[in-house]
Amino acid sequence: MxxxxxxxxxxxxxxxxxxxxxxxxxxxxxxxxQCGMCTSVCPGAKNSDYNPRDMIEKVLEGEESxxxxxxxxxxxxxxxxxxxxxxxxxxxxxNQILRQIAIDKGTVNDKVGPFAGYxxxxxxxxIGSMPKSFFMDxxxxxxxxxxxxxxxxxxxxxxxxxxxxxxxxxxxxINTLLKKVGFNKRIExxxx
Amino acid sequence: MKSIPxxxxxxxxxxxxxxxxxxxxxxxxxxFDKIGVEYIIDHNQSCCTGLGHYSDIFDQLSTTLIAARNxxxxxxxxxxxxxxxxxxxxAINKKSAKLLNKNNxxxxxxxxxxxxxxxxxxxxxxxxxxxxxxxxxxVEILFNKRDEIAxxxxxxxxxxxxxxxxxxxxxxVHYEDTIEGFRNPRILxxxxxxxxxxxxxxxxxxxxxxxxxxxxxxxxxELSMKVTADKLLxxxxxxxILIHMCPNCxxxxxxxxxxxxxxxxxxxxxxxxxxxxxxxxxxxxxxxxTVGIQTHTVPIEPLIENISENxxxxxx
Numbered sequence: 001m002x003x004x005x006x007x008x009x010x011x012x013x014x015x016x017x018x019x020x021x022x023x024x025x026x027x028x029x030x031x032x033x034q035c036g037m038c039t040s041v042c043p044g045a046k047n048s049d050y051n052p053r054d055m056i057e058k059v060l061e062g063e064e065s066x067x068x069x070x071x072x073x074x075x076x077x078x079x080x081x082x083x084x085x086x087x088x089x090x091x092x093x094x095n096q097i098l099r100q101i102a103i104d105k106g107t108v109n110d111k112v113g114p115f116a117g118y119x120x121x122x123x124x125x126x127i128g129s130m131p132k133s134f135f136m137d138x139x140x141x142x143x144x145x146x147x148x149x150x151x152x153x154x155x156x157x158x159x160x161x162x163x164x165x166x167x168x169x170x171x172x173x174i175n176t177l178l179k180k181v182g183f184n185k186r187i188e189x190x191x192x
Numbered sequence: 193m194k195s196i197p198x199x200x201x202x203x204x205x206x207x208x209x210x211x212x213x214x215x216x217x218x219x220x221x222x223x224f225d226k227i228g229v230e231y232i233i234d235h236n237q238s239c240c241t242g243l244g245h246y247s248d249i250f251d252q253l254s255t256t257l258i259a260a261r262n263x264x265x266x267x268x269x270x271x272x273x274x275x276x277x278x279x280x281x282x283a284i285n286k287k288s289a290k291l292l293n294k295n296n297x298x299x300x301x302x303x304x305x306x307x308x309x310x311x312x313x314x315x316x317x318x319x320x321x322x323x324x325x326x327x328x329x330x331v332e333i334l335f336n337k338r339d340e341i342a343x344x345x346x347x348x349x350x351x352x353x354x355x356x357x358x359x360x361x362x363x364x365v366h367y368e369d370t371i372e373g374f375r376n377p378r379i380l381x382x383x384x385x386x387x388x389x390x391x392x393x394x395x396x397x398x399x400x401x402x403x404x405x406x407x408x409x410x411x412x413x414e415l416s417m418k419v420t421a422d423k424l425l426x427x428x429x430x431x432x433i434l435i436h437m438c439p440n441c442x443x444x445x446x447x448x449x450x451x452x453x454x455x456x457x458x459x460x461x462x463x464x465x466x467x468x469x470x471x472x473x474x475x476x477x478x479x480x481x482t483v484g485i486q487t488h489t490v491p492i493e494p495l496i497e498n499i500s501e502n503x504x505x506x507x508x
Contacts, residue, residue, distance in 0.1 A: 021253065
């Protein structure tokens with residue numbers, strides 16, 4: 001008699017996702033009925049080959065290859081799927097967690113490396129500003145954008161607003177705290 | 193409905209408000225001062241991590257740790273309420289407050305980090321910030337004070353067609369707490385109508401995201417612009433003004449509208465203003481010293497000139 005080998009623990013990936021900090025309490029991932037509402041409202045699905053219903057199906061089948069899928073990087077994190085899911089699941093949060101798993105494996109530095117600057121500027125000035133590597137693109141697409149940036153401090157003064165950068169003492173605090181939870185190592189690793 | 197405060201407020205600084213549309217902050221302060229909402233700003237407060245968080249750079253532990261520090265700053269100022277100007281600050285702070293209250297293990301871990309860093313005073317006390325009763329978007333504060341604001345409005349916008357863009361991270365993330373609907377979000381429409389500014393209310397792409405998509409704008413521009421264009425294409429013939437409640441959405445539409453006009457060969461003619469900027473204008477705020485129109489890419493001057501012509505006999 002032939003036996004078909006069935007994965008011992010097909011829900012391992014789903015359970016790992018549910019236990020992640022990013023997963024909302026009581027997220028209905030295991031209640032998914034594959035209705036496809038998520039895909040029908042998804043801007044990523046409308047304009048690319050990303051399909052949140054399919055992503056969830058793969059997660060529930062324990063198909064780990066979804067972690068390395070290119071397609072999941074087309075999610076906008078708009079939470080539209082999350083807000084309409086009839087069983088309270090959240091493909092948007094599942095997507096974020098899958099990306100985090102991939103980041104921890106160190107296999108997607110090409111995807112996240114360009115954004116590590118958000119971490120650097122947070123440690124430098126207490127604000128996660130857009131990475132400088134994107135500035136020239138922005139300036140090309142947006143007329144006068146860099147000019148405006150050079151006048152920003154003056155404009156803020158006209159508007160009666162305080163400084164952009166937070167005080168040195170606070171920056172030190174933030175650095176101490178984030179170092180303790182391994183944030184610096186995390187972003188350095190992303191840049192490798 | 194949840195009870196909305198008008199005092200003991202930390203007005204939470206936002207990175208994109210500070211660096212792209214600072215007029216949102218000065219407009220908010222102008223309105224709050226005029227209608228007697230009591231608030232403080234503390235420059236020690238850091239950015240919420242939002243852009244980095246949703247670009248997958250910050251993990252949830254780091255983001256929640258930063259939120260706990262910012263909650264401490266609010267508390268130190270006797271502000272039990274955190275009021276944000278950006279939809280992503282709203283989503284991030286609410287999520288962190290939920291985690292800090294409900295996840296004992298995480299809270300202890302974060303409190304230990306404070307202890308080991310000799311910052312014991314920052315330790316988070318369970319339930320000290322309730323995500324429903326202590327964390328709000330500015331729009332909610334204004335909505336609650338709409339009758340008071342209406343008394344100060346001295347502007348007629350009846351010849352302009354207005355639509356609203358409700359930010360995803362306000363409406364859809366913690367949708368159970370969203371007021372005035374999230375399937376057909378109406379808080380901006382309701383607020384505008386109570387100030388006698390009529391909106392077109394529902395339109396097909398009303399619920400659609402702005403298209404920024406955090407990483408998408410930068411590394412997947414075609415995909416990002418397709419989504420932004422969908423809304424502009426629907427609204428171009430229908431409205432003159434699109435009202436925003438999030439600096440990232442505003443950036444996506446205001447900064448990239450001329451770009452999309454060029455790319456698609458279509459003359460998009462929509463003015464983009466944050467709700468606080470429109471209200472500040474309507475109650476007498478100076479366009480340059482309060483509303484900050486000089487940081488906009490789509491010039492607001494033609495709109496203001498048009499409004500002035502239309503308001504030769506404003507209601508008093």
